[in-house]
Amino acid sequence: MRTFPLDEILSVTSERLVADRHISAVYELLGYMTGENLFTHQLGKANGPCAAALLNKYPELAKANEDASIAQLQTLINLTDKSRSSCAFACKMWVKWTIEMYGLKTEYEVEPLSAIAKATT
Numbered sequence: 001m002r003t004f005p006l007d008e009i010l011s012v013t014s015e016r017l018v019a020d021r022h023i024s025a026v027y028e029l030l031g032y033m034t035g036e037n038l039f040t041h042q043l044g045k046a047n048g049p050c051a052a053a054l055l056n057k058y059p060e061l062a063k064a065n066e067d068a069s070i071a072q073l074q075t076l077i078n079l080t081d082k083s084r085s086s087c088a089f090a091c092k093m094w095v096k097w098t099i100e101m102y103g104l105k106t107e108y109e110v111e112p113l114s115a116i117a118k119a120t121t
Contacts, residue, residue, distance in 0.1 A: 018094060
């Protein structure tokens with residue numbers, strides 16, 4: 001089991017790249033969960049079961065996927081000058097907002113999919 005920060009978890013569960021470490025965070029999280037060294041074209045296929053496992057274990061994360069929450073993220077991004085640094089700041093503010101609004105934790109423990117499958121059989 002490993003701990004991952006909320007912004008990386010939300011990048012998988014919301015399918016919006018809000019992680020400070022950008023796509024490398026998604027590669028690392030999905031790679032850890034699948035036990036594979038994923039290529040770009042495999043990320044979409046891996047994301048589905050990984051996001052489902054995370055949402056199943058931590059149902060509170062689904063609140064960040066609700067329309068109002070995604071609209072808040074879009075509003076924050078729309079207020080920026082669209083530069084990389086200002087969009088990154090908007091993403092950080094949205095993650096902080098989800099913590100305050102929904103009581104999400106700043107980090108979550110994540111298990112590989114193989115461990116989850118063993119635990120349910």
